[in-house]
Amino acid sequence: MNRIPELHDAIQDLSEALDRRLVVLDRTMRVVAYSIHESPEDRLRLSRILAHSDSWDTPATAHQDSAIQVVDGVGSVVMYRLLGADRHIVGHLMLSMAEGPDAAPEVDLVTGNRLGRISRLMEVRDSNARSLLDRSSSLAVDLVALEDERRQGAAATLLGEEIFGASEHYCAVAIGPGVLDATPTDLGRVEQAVAQTIRFVNDTSTASVIGGVTIEGTGVLIFPRPVVAPRLARILSRPQLAPARAGIGPLAPLDALHDSYRRAGWALRATSLAPADHPVAVHFSDTGSDGVLATFPLDGLGVADLPTPVRNILLQKKTRPWAATLEAFLENAGDIQRTAQVLKVHRSTIYYRLDRLTEVAGVDLRLGRVQRDLHLGLRLARLAGFLEQPVVSGR
Incomplete structure (x- = not known):
């Protein structure tokens, strides 16, 4: 163009x-x-x-x-x-x-x-490039808007003026500051991340991409093809963009792109809430249950809202730090040896902690229903910020 x-x-x-x-x-x-x-x-x-x-x-x-x-x-x-x-x-x-x-x-x-x-x-x-960038920026945001009229108008303009190539499927990406309590500097990096991604694509290929930033401060990128998550992660991992992160939605027709963006937003929230468990740029399909849990109103969640066994564990000063032990045990399918290796402690320590945890929780850990409720409750507690996040290495 x-x-x-x-x-x-x-x-x-x-x-x-x-x-x-x-x-x-x-x-x-x-x-x-x-x-x-x-x-x-x-x-x-x-x-x-x-x-x-x-x-x-x-x-x-x-x-x-x-x-x-x-x-x-x-x-x-x-x-x-x-x-x-x-x-x-x-x-x-x-x-x-x-x-x-x-x-x-x-x-x-x-x-x-x-x-x-x-x-x-x-x-x-x-001048033409700046004008096109400004125009495509607003159109990208309109493509994922809630209002049907805005989306339809943006799609017609993009294809009619050949600003964007026609494709059978498109992919929406949501970019955020990567932290819950974002500062103005963090939010500024979202705009930089959108601009640098567009510049990278334009400078290194003949492929097309458009993007902008919503009023709420979330970055939007639209690709007329699948997005390679590791490649996007390399861009976002530049020091000047940290701690920006991205969620990638599924492929969708142009008239359903807002659904792709909705799931991209859930993936973004999942990787921002649990940065140690997800890469800097992650597909919604790779977030597992976190992508669904991220749709919950976690900001208003309190310890009292969690399942009773989990609530009991978190309210006890002695057992609260051991919640990570119970998490690791459940994530390793009840394998004591593997859990001890992951936590770098002796097996006897794992047995002791689990005995105390189940005593405080008031449950029988051998029951599948109990394990399900504990696992889900602990995951909600971690996403809501009630448990200390592991250190993220290499972003």
Whole structure:
């Protein structure tokens, strides 16, 4: 959508006038346009530029019109800054150093004002990109709104204006601060996480994604394909985005995308409430019972609302810290040896604690119904924050 035909024509015209191969890079040093590269040497050089340009250092052109850089696999190049109307750099024009005594192409380009048209076209491109980003941001939020009219209008606009590619199924992602008592800084990272994910997709592929942030502060991402959770997790694991986390909804038709987003929100809540048990980005289908428990009004839940055996355990100062022992025992299907290994204590310690816990709880741990109620009650207690969360390693 950011392709400006006039920019490519202007580059080709200038290339032919200079009889040199040219490349245009944006402010992030990503290639956005280039002239025809005919010879094998030119094509090889271009392939290297396309593969590595966005990893280069920004040219030292803040106070001068051009700078010479030596690039591995490419050689010496001249970088000409492209200035917008406000005198801010909007990109760079790159060409290889000329050979021989006439190796001063920058004189012709600068004094002849040949960069002006390319600079103006880069401004147009940036303006179009910002406009599209702002528009797609609001449309992404509308696509998952509760109101049918908003969703239908957004879908018609996205497909009608070809802002988004048509697909049989789409996937919604909910991004949150990852903590219950979010600070303004934490909430700000949600917006950064949405922006960086969109930028990553745009910079590393030809795939499409749109996103925005709801009034409530939850990030929304819409993909016209399945989402690879580990890849999204790598983006969110960047230090500047911590502790942001994401829930990924199931694939759904465009007119049912709000259902995908609803489940994405449950997955987000599950991974935020139990970060030690779920990855930074998790599919709703992988949250198990936590994804369903996350739909409960846990914020208003009190210890008194839990099943009686669990309540009795948590209200006793002696047994409350041992609730994790009972959790581990139940999660390991009653295997004492395995439970001892997980908790790194002796088996006799496990036996002693379980005896005391069942005595306080007033239950027979051999009964399946009792185990079910204890397991569910303890899980609710952990998600509601009544039990200390394990340390999360590596997010």
